[in-house]
Amino acid sequence: MAAEGESYRLAFPPRAKPHLSYGIPFPAACAYHVTNTFKASKVYIIVSNSIGKTSNFTDLKGALEGKVVGVRKGIKPHTPWGDVLEIIHEVRESKADIIITLGAGSLTDGAKVVALALANNVSTTEDLGKLPVDVKTPGVKAPKIPIINIPTSLSGGEYSPFAGATDTRNNHKAGFAHPEMGADLIILDPTLSITTxxxxxxxxxxxxxxxxxxxxxxxxxxxxxxxxxxxxxxxxxxxxxxxxxxxxxxxxxxxxxxxxxxxxxxxxxxxxxxxxxxxxxxxxxxxxxxxxxxxxxxxxxxxxxxxxxxxxxxxxxxxxxxxxxxxxxxxxxxxxxxxxxxxxxxxxxxxxxxxxxxxxxxxxxxxxxxxxxxxxxxxxxxxxxxxxxxxxxxxxxxxxxxxxxxxxxxxxxxxxxx
Incomplete structure (x- = not known):
């Protein structure tokens, strides 16, 4: 259900996700759907370093009214495995029930890999090394924690059931995939993008x-x-x-x-x-x-x-x-x-x-x-x-x-x- 003044629809019907939101400011849209669509109460935010210093981030936290249980400022370019593992531990310890990304690129991929890793009990580099999969790999559990992406670029990774993350032991960017991996909601705000x-x-x-x-x-x-x-x-x-x-x-x-x-x-x-x-x-x-x-x-x-x-x-x-x-x-x-x-x-x-x-x-x-x-x-x-x-x-x-x-x-x- 849409908030007042919001355009809210499936991005790719009849696929069940992601939904799109646009037409109202992103903090209002995000707060509305955290409460009314996802019934979430413990929010973990991954925000870019630059946006984390701005009023855009402050406005988002304010709109979420005390529901934020963890914040990660920045993921290094091309999503190093070390960054992913740090976030996995923080999300697990905070018992977050939803992940929000405010930014683009590595943040988007990172959230996808984190959600997949959490569902498959990944804790170490060795665990993560066993997880790179394609969509046909058997025995890989689907991500469970919902994701809201608020993108600030046009790379489009938020719409894909694929993600890349870099194994810094050999500098190879490994692929991760699952049919149910990726955002549940993508919030588009042209005003926010002006700051990119x-x-x-x-x-x-x-x-x-x-x-x-x-x-x-x-x-x-x-x-x-x-x-x-x-x-x-x-x-x-x-x-x-x-x-x-x-x-x-x-x-x-x-x-x-x-x-x-x-x-x-x-x-x-x-x-x-x-x-x-x-x-x-x-x-x-x-x-x-x-x-x-x-x-x-x-x-x-x-x-x-x-x-x-x-x-x-x-x-x-x-x-x-x-x-x-x-x-x-x-x-x-x-x-x-x-x-x-x-x-x-x-x-x-x-x-x-x-x-x-x-x-x-x-x-x-x-x-x-x-x-x-x-x-x-x-x-x-x-x-x-x-x-x-x-x-x-x-x-x-x-x-x-x-x-x-x-x-x-x-x-x-x-x-x-x-």
Whole structure:
């Protein structure tokens, strides 16, 4: 049941969760649903370090009226296992009956892994090492503690039954999954998002674009008109409005449309469409100190280029869907033409790369402090990722990954084709 003035609905009907809330300030929405929807009385909050110092966090605690039994300020990027284990112990000791995240990225993944770990009696690094699973792994118990996410980025992890967390013993980002893992309620507040740094907001917007583009280009048997519609609708909401936000930072209408574009993209992703090389390599680039969204800014144009260069017509044809959508948007056309692109000559890698550049986001590994000496280990870790084999051209060999990385390394030895 919705609060007064609130829009409240299922994100992906007929799936039972998550629900979406928007239209009223996030503290009011959160307090209403903690009490009336979840009947919870012991709240554990995971908040980003930056937001934890602001009135937004103070307002949330005030709205919860003394129900807060624990607070974690910050999870390090890419969700190290040590941070996850600390939170597991704190939630268990506090006897919390609901987890709220206020922030994005690592916080969202962390809450998912914590809930899964609590349900499976995880207490140690060794326990956690036995838990990384896929959706078909037998014997793994479903999470029980409900989660409310209040996102401050566009990465979309709050909609997914997957999470990544980094085993710092080997710097490998391990995957965790369960069909019932993830948020029960996601609260969208465009006003809150204005406080997110531009680098994070815009780069994670490209992360959401990455969902749409790799989804549209997927050759998976489940891909088809229905999933294409979700990815297409998401792309149409995301790219034009990201360009607006770049110019009009406080435009809340554009921000809400971007948030709803993420919902469309994640709906199609949730229908079982796997991602490709940009996501897979990006999972392992992240632990080298690169933000979730920045990995997509760098890798998506390069992976599109690689697939087009090495693919047959079956691989190349889906990229035309991306081009048809983007060349139909007037605000996007203006940007592409200003950057010297022509409709009949530019490929999908060119077009996406131009949008990334227009938003002022990084285009190379050099831009984010990753150098040539790190490419070998990055390639090796990437080959362990579940989404490399589902790239339109399956990425199963080290030299394939290195060829993609060579496109974007950005040093004086590179002859970039972007």
């Amino acid at each position: 740094p531009a680098q994070i907001w815009l780069s994670t917007g490209i992360r959401a674009v990455d969902h749409c583009v790799e989804g549209l280009c997927s050759l998976h048997p489940k891909a088809g008109d229905e999933t294409d519609k979700g990815f297409s609708d998401g792309l149409k909401l995301l790219v034009p409005n990201l360009l607006i936000t770049k110019k009009e930072w406080e435009n809340e209408d554009a921000r809400l449309k971007e948030m709803l574009g993420v919902v469309e993209a994640m709906k199609a992703l949730g229908d079982g469409i796997p991602m490709g090389g940009s996501h897979g390599i990006g999972h392992q680039l992240g632990p080298l100190g690169v933000g979730h969204g920045e990995t997509s800014c760098i890798l998506l144009p390069a992976v599109l280029k690689y697939n087009f260069l090495h693919g047959d017509e079956k691989v190349r044809k889906p990229q035309q869907k991306v081009l048809d959508i983007l060349w139909a948007e007037e605000s996007v056309i203006e940007v592409l033409k200003s950057r010297g692109l022509e409709k009949d000559k530019a490929d999908a890698g060119d077009v996406v790369g131009a949008i990334v550049a227009e938003l002022g986001m990084p285009r190379s590994l050099k831009d984010v402090g990753v150098d040539r000496m790190q490419l070998g280990a990055l390639a090796d870790n990437s080959l362990k990722d579940w989404w490399l084999p589902t790239n339109p051209i399956p990425l199963t060999k080290r030299e394939q990954v290195l060829e993609i990385l060579e496109i974007v390394v950005g040093d004086e030895e590179t002859k970039s084709i972007l």
